[in-house]
Amino acid sequence: MKRLKGMRVIMGIFQKIKNMFSEQKKDNIDKETGEIKSDVQEAKNKAQSLKTYSQQEGQEQIKTARTKKQKKQQEKDYENNQENSNTKNETEASDVSIYEKGLEKSRTGFVSRLSALTNKYKIANDDYFDELEEILIMADIGVKTVTSFIERLKKRIKNEKIDTPEVLREIIIDELFIIYVNEDVLVNKINFNPNGPTVVLFVGVNGVGKTTTIAKLAKKYKDEGKKILLVGADTFRAGAVAQLNDWSKKIGVSFFGKQEATDPASVVYDALDKAKQEDYDLVLIDTAGRLQNKINLMKELEKINKVIANQIENGPHETLLVIDSTTGQNGISQAKSFKEITNITGIVLTKLDGTAKGGIVLAIKEEVNIPVKFIGFGESAKDLQPFDIEKYIYGLFKDF
Numbered sequence: 001m002k003r004l005k006g007m008r009v010i011m012g013i014f015q016k017i018k019n020m021f022s023e024q025k026k027d028n029i030d031k032e033t034g035e036i037k038s039d040v041q042e043a044k045n046k047a048q049s050l051k052t053y054s055q056q057e058g059q060e061q062i063k064t065a066r067t068k069k070q071k072k073q074q075e076k077d078y079e080n081n082q083e084n085s086n087t088k089n090e091t092e093a094s095d096v097s098i099y100e101k102g103l104e105k106s107r108t109g110f111v112s113r114l115s116a117l118t119n120k121y122k123i124a125n126d127d128y129f130d131e132l133e134e135i136l137i138m139a140d141i142g143v144k145t146v147t148s149f150i151e152r153l154k155k156r157i158k159n160e161k162i163d164t165p166e167v168l169r170e171i172i173i174d175e176l177f178i179i180y181v182n183e184d185v186l187v188n189k190i191n192f193n194p195n196g197p198t199v200v201l202f203v204g205v206n207g208v209g210k211t212t213t214i215a216k217l218a219k220k221y222k223d224e225g226k227k228i229l230l231v232g233a234d235t236f237r238a239g240a241v242a243q244l245n246d247w248s249k250k251i252g253v254s255f256f257g258k259q260e261a262t263d264p265a266s267v268v269y270d271a272l273d274k275a276k277q278e279d280y281d282l283v284l285i286d287t288a289g290r291l292q293n294k295i296n297l298m299k300e301l302e303k304i305n306k307v308i309a310n311q312i313e314n315g316p317h318e319t320l321l322v323i324d325s326t327t328g329q330n331g332i333s334q335a336k337s338f339k340e341i342t343n344i345t346g347i348v349l350t351k352l353d354g355t356a357k358g359g360i361v362l363a364i365k366e367e368v369n370i371p372v373k374f375i376g377f378g379e380s381a382k383d384l385q386p387f388d389i390e391k392y393i394y395g396l397f398k399d400f
């Protein structure tokens with residue numbers, strides 16, 4: 001009997017221990033479930049905030065850009081009122097005024113028509129959109145870009161219930177900003193080689209401003225203390241090599257070229273030998289752009305690229321396509337063709353001082369998606385600026 005009772009007691013203890021374990025297990029499971037639930041909730045919250053963030057991000061980007069723009073305007077106003085302002089502000093303001101001055105023609109053409117349109121219509125109806133579309137296409141923005149721009153504009157006007165011309169103006173500028181900055185990191189700098197000479201190849205069709213741009217960039221970087229070598233590899237056009245040589249003397253930088261009509265790749269080969277031996281920082285190579293014969297040009301550029309890559313690690317570090325902005329849609333087709341032929345890393349848009357159509361910048365972004373790195377505003381060595389979309393849009397819409 002005693003044994004039986006003892007057994008029962010032991011069984012009871014076992015049962016209790018078992019229950020304790022199972023309760024403990026249940027507690028653990030509950031605890032784990034709770035943790036999982038809270039993890040899930042946390043993930044949900046994160047996802048929600050990411051979603052909200054990404055929705056807000058675009059707007060934030062524009063807001064930041066606009067705030068910066070307003071700040072620049074304030075700086076500029078301040079600058080105008082202060083005779084003895086500091087050097088940094090002076091540089092900023094002069095950059096802005098270079099854009100303002102350079103885009104004068106565009107402003108009086110395209111933007112004044114835009115202004116007249118928003119004054120004419122009190123509400124944005126179908127006629128308004130038709131006229132707006134026409135103005136934008138005339139400004140060289142490009143049909144594809146204009147169509148998506150108008151669609152977005154209509155949506156915003158509906159969603160945000162915009163009914164005054166003033167707000168409409170703001171929205172138009174915002175949307176043009178969006179075309180350019182949308183989801184991209186804007187790069188307007190040369191990709192410098194940290195281990196030896198940086199090699200920049202210039203391509204583009206005849207007369208777009210390649211040689212002048214090289215001279216302008218040489219001046220800019222010489223003033224920043226770099227040791228520069230200009231290379232005349234445009235051996236196709238008589239006088240092209242001499243023209244670059246003349247620029248090198250004017251600016252006070254070195255030049256490499258051969259007198260007789262030579263194979264451009266062999267000129268580049270010898271030039272890079274010199275660049276390595278004499279420790280040049282920046283080598284700017286001028287080429288001939290005969291797009292008329294695409295296959296030949298492609299072969300020639302391939303050969304030049306091979307020579308550069310063999311001579312200098314990761315070279316060329318940039319291939320800049322020069323486009324004359326006054327040629328409008330033709331310039332866009334050049335960009336498309338060159339993109340097929342070789343690896344273009346950036347665009348230099350020249351002669352913006354000479355065109356009433358500033359829209360090409362936006363069309364290039366949307367249709368070719370290669371960053372505009374520099375813009376040319378005139379014929380002299382100082383008339384070049386790193387491209388800055390804020391200053392550009394500000395210069396364009398100053399009076400809008």
Ligand SMILES: Nc1nc2c(ncn2[C@@H]2O[C@H](COP(=O)(O)OP(=O)(O)OP(=O)(O)O)[C@@H](O)[C@H]2O)c(=O)[nH]1
Nearest residue numbers: 205206207208209210211212350351376377378379
């Ligand atoms: N107004 C204005 N003229 C420019 C600008 N850039 C270049 N030019 C002029 O455009 C013309 C052609 O410039 P180049 O630099 O010789 O052009 P290129 O591409 O080297 O021409 P090729 O060597 O013939 O292929 C020259 O008269 C330059 O002064 C600019 O930004 N604004």
Ligand SMILES: [Mg+2]
Nearest residue numbers: 210211234240
């Ligand atoms: Mg030239």
